[in-house]
Amino acid sequence: MTAAATDEATQDVPAHCQDLAAAARAAGHAMATAPGRQRNAALHAIAAALRARTPELLAANEEDLAAAEGNGLSDAMIDRLRLTGPRIERIAEAVDAIAAQPDPVGRILEGRVLDNGIRLSRVRVPLGVVFIVFESRPNVTADAAALCLKSGNAAILRGGKEAAHSNRAIHACVAAGLGAAGLPAAAVQLVGTPDRAAVTELLKLDGLIDVCIPRGGESLIRAVVEQSRIPVIKHYTGNCHVYVDASADPDMAEAICLNAKTQRTGVCNAAETILFHEATLRSGLAGRVVAALLDAGVELHAGDRLLDATPAHPRLRPATAADWAEEYLSMECAVEVVASLDEATDHINRWGSRHTDAIVTGDLAAADRFVARVDTANAMVNCSTRFSDGQQYGLGAEIGISTDKLHARGPMGAEDLTTYQWVARGDGQVRS
Amino acid sequence: MTAAATDEATQDVPAHCQDLAAAARAAGHAMATAPGRQRNAALHAIAAALRARTPELLAANEEDLAAAEGNGLSDAMIDRLRLTGPRIERIAEAVDAIAAQPDPVGRILEGRVLDNGIRLSRVRVPLGVVFIVFESRPNVTADAAALCLKSGNAAILRGGKEAAHSNRAIHACVAAGLGAAGLPAAAVQLVGTPDRAAVTELLKLDGLIDVCIPRGGESLIRAVVEQSRIPVIKHYTGNCHVYVDASADPDMAEAICLNAKTQRTGVCNAAETILFHEATLRSGLAGRVVAALLDAGVELHAGDRLLDATPAHPRLRPATAADWAEEYLSMECAVEVVASLDEATDHINRWGSRHTDAIVTGDLAAADRFVARVDTANAMVNCSTRFSDGQQYGLGAEIGISTDKLHARGPMGAEDLTTYQWVARGDGQVRS
Structure with missing residues (x-):
């Protein structure tokens, strides 16, 4: 030319x-x-x-x-x-x-x-x-x-x-x-x-x-x-969370955490951080979920409280602040222990991308409080984050997932x- | 200091x-x-x-x-x-x-x-x-x-x-x-x-x-x-229109045009341009509405087709292209004749601000076609543009009137x- x-x-x-x-x-x-x-x-x-x-x-x-x-x-x-x-x-x-x-x-x-x-x-x-x-x-x-x-x-x-x-x-x-x-x-x-x-x-x-x-x-x-x-x-990042409440059913918690993190990793509604109520550390549930994730091949970036309580493992390393904001889109996950449900929602509201965030709980009041406090487009109770999707929701094909609050939110x-x-x-x- | x-x-x-x-x-x-x-x-x-x-x-x-x-x-x-x-x-x-x-x-x-x-x-x-x-x-x-x-x-x-x-x-x-x-x-x-x-x-x-x-x-x-x-x-300008269709009831057309323009002039839902179907020029309706507006003290900026057909008056002057885009917010009004309803909606879609636009008509098909074609937040049929208001619509107090299309439109x-x-x-x- x-x-x-x-x-x-x-x-x-x-x-x-x-x-x-x-x-x-x-x-x-x-x-x-x-x-x-x-x-x-x-x-x-x-x-x-x-x-x-x-x-x-x-x-x-x-x-x-x-x-x-x-x-x-x-x-x-x-x-x-x-x-x-x-x-x-x-x-x-x-x-x-x-x-x-x-x-x-x-x-x-x-x-x-x-x-x-x-x-x-x-x-x-x-x-x-x-x-x-x-x-x-x-x-x-x-x-x-x-x-x-x-x-x-x-x-x-x-x-x-x-x-x-x-x-x-x-x-x-x-x-x-x-x-x-x-x-x-x-x-x-x-x-x-x-x-x-x-x-x-x-x-x-x-x-x-x-x-x-x-x-x-x-x-x-x-x-x-x-x-x-x-x-x-x-449609910015999907930094999605699963919060495992004190009252979570252990089998359900393990299944949902595994599914949200590993069923498909390169998608925006996959989980990137899992938060455990401190009672689940004492009950052994946190350890069980962590072990299942490690066994599945997930690399974990653990906060101090979880790291202190977990046996060393080649795929377990300390998290930095950047990990809380990270959308890995891969077999990596940030994990930490929180003292309460409110600390979990505060963490999600601070670091999350307002895309999709889940609670696993058996406690009705905890479910309601989580939904009311979490500032997210898709609040999931006792199901995988992977369901926030236009096809799954019955909208037919989707033009995108909005992380905005104006006009359209979510799928x-x-x-x-x-x-x-x-x-x-x-x-x-x-x-x- | x-x-x-x-x-x-x-x-x-x-x-x-x-x-x-x-x-x-x-x-x-x-x-x-x-x-x-x-x-x-x-x-x-x-x-x-x-x-x-x-x-x-x-x-x-x-x-x-x-x-x-x-x-x-x-x-x-x-x-x-x-x-x-x-x-x-x-x-x-x-x-x-x-x-x-x-x-x-x-x-x-x-x-x-x-x-x-x-x-x-x-x-x-x-x-x-x-x-x-x-x-x-x-x-x-x-x-x-x-x-x-x-x-x-x-x-x-x-x-x-x-x-x-x-x-x-x-x-x-x-x-x-x-x-x-x-x-x-x-x-x-x-x-x-x-x-x-x-x-x-x-x-x-x-x-x-x-x-x-x-x-x-x-x-x-x-x-x-x-x-x-x-x-x-x-909430940009309110460049609102009234279109007087061929089939408009004369008394209704006069009352709506006067009310839309003069009842309160400094507000965003007041009319700024009135368009007349050419049949209303022949029937005398356009002339009657123009005379009523002039009698009420309105200064008119008339397009060529209307100007040619209207007797001279100290408050009647030729319009320029700028008048079609003007939000006067005063006792001034642009007026013109159009050959058809479609020419009216084309004019409104080109020059209007998508706020509030009205048709006066006795023809059901014309009313439906106007509503379908006009790209506006508030399409009014046989009533004054002055009704597009949160209080009038029963919304209670209003935070504003959106001329956007995303999230909220109108009051x-x-x-x-x-x-x-x-x-x-x-x-x-x-x-x-």
Whole structure:
């Protein structure tokens, strides 16, 4: 590319982004009046296109995979990037499942007749234009597009460059589905340029884009928040806790701690710290759970009180303050003893990420107090932290898990991509 | 003050703000478990203190009023600043009324039993710490404190320096009420320093403060948004429209246009632009409404199509593009003719501020199409824009009117100062 061409491309980014966002805004207004039947028809047509074009999708994915090693991607990242026939079928099934969900648009949240006869209602309407920035998984292209369409929004999608070919091929299926259902092509746009400047420009367009949802690692989310004039729904770390209360059933406590820590470690709702009531140290329960974790291959970072009471082990080491804040996402876990339930919730409220936190207890008052005191999106009583998930909660596909408190908290489904509108119907009322 | 003392005070601002926000966070955790009875007792005690200390409040207000003219405050600003016996009684009544509202905390939004037996519910909980930045009206000190307490939050209040004495006197009543009910003093803190740097510092503390709500002019809100790392709920301009459809009842159209524009002009839900379907030009309805507005003393900024069809008048002048975006807050109004309902909603979606927009029509399909197409927080059919208000909607006192789409839209009551928590209650469930 010549220097002149580079300059031209660079200068074009703001204008290109402005056009793209303006097209999304217009498409969003069209989507807002498209009936659910039409939006669902588009979703089924997208699923059909994904199935019909499986060979093209695999070929495009091969191009990304061929470049992946050269790009220095880890094996785990390459696995996330890889499409297979069965994986494409699952993506198509997820789109069909989103079509089958109830329509979130038009739901009446409340309604009443005012004294003056005005009939007031509060009705779910689409947010408008949703901007999703994501990393390597190509399935997000289909999932995010489908959730935005389901909820009557226009979507702007910006995927990682590692998956550029795969994303374009999936987007072509989305475009085919939109066309088949008579919906505007601009209802789902993929940001074509690999230039990071495009994200920066789009994040300035708060008049044309209503919300940004970054899906990826913490550094991606922080970069988006730093730059954005658009409201951002954030999904920071999942530093999740299990608190084993004095009255916990020993078998249940062991099963839940093991499951929360080890059933799948690389996910945000896995446990990262386990706190034991000091009575469980005396009863032997803390020691039993610690031994089970060590036996399972978990490396433990133990606070002083637990360390003093536990026999030496090659996978047991002293914790530092940094461990209380750590999201290991691996077979590592911080562990400590607390003097009381309140000390446990104080610890969680200080160090946790307000994602998912569990208590194991047989004491009703302790369960209620834990739930009331813990400042978390998902408070779990006597079950694994691993259940805080949109599928598990019955929301269908999820667009993310919010660690924010505004708008949406915890697992977010299609309904969380809507806002509401107050509608007042009168017959000539004026204010006096 | 010596130079050394000034330096010390300046250097202390970050530390002071950190302490203040940390105290608010701790108080917020205490408030989250305080029962509604205790929060309501504090509210009634605050109302009683406001009544009992009326002489002190008036004396403090006199100090602000004495300084007001020297500070160059306009008559309107001085009127907003002024407390009187009856005004203090109305503030106290508003606090009692907030106490009488249903408790938003603990409301179960939904709940179900999952296939695995986990009982899942989504429950309203306080946001945590709410930071309210406001301008000269001292009643906001009491209103905002009361709404935050009602919803189980801790509040940080930062009022205008013009009302510093009045705000301190009202805050003393709030502190007395908190003390009487056994709630922590830090549940409502007034930022003492007149230094603007304190606001800047507090807006950085996203780990300790959950939301910022600026109440005041657009420049205040933009300054807060620019600086804040904390989510901000914004209330920008109210550029509200009335669209007079072809099928509008003439008497109703005239009454609604007059009421929306002139009943009270300095408020955000007053109309700023009136659009007429071209058929109303032919029928004479547009001319009748224009004449009524001119007779009422309104200055009209008319678009070309209306101007061409209207006899000259000293208060009728051509509109410029800037008029479509203007929030006059006075006896001025932009007026224009549109060829269709869709042209009206396109105009509103382009120029409006998504606050409140009305249609006057006798045609059911037109009413439905207007509501579906107009991108606004409050869509009014055959009633005045002036009804979009928390009191009118039955929300009780309002903390503001959101022109955002995330979290809260339109009039915001105590419930909008809450978030929700997912609570999952099991009996040992683990994921397989």
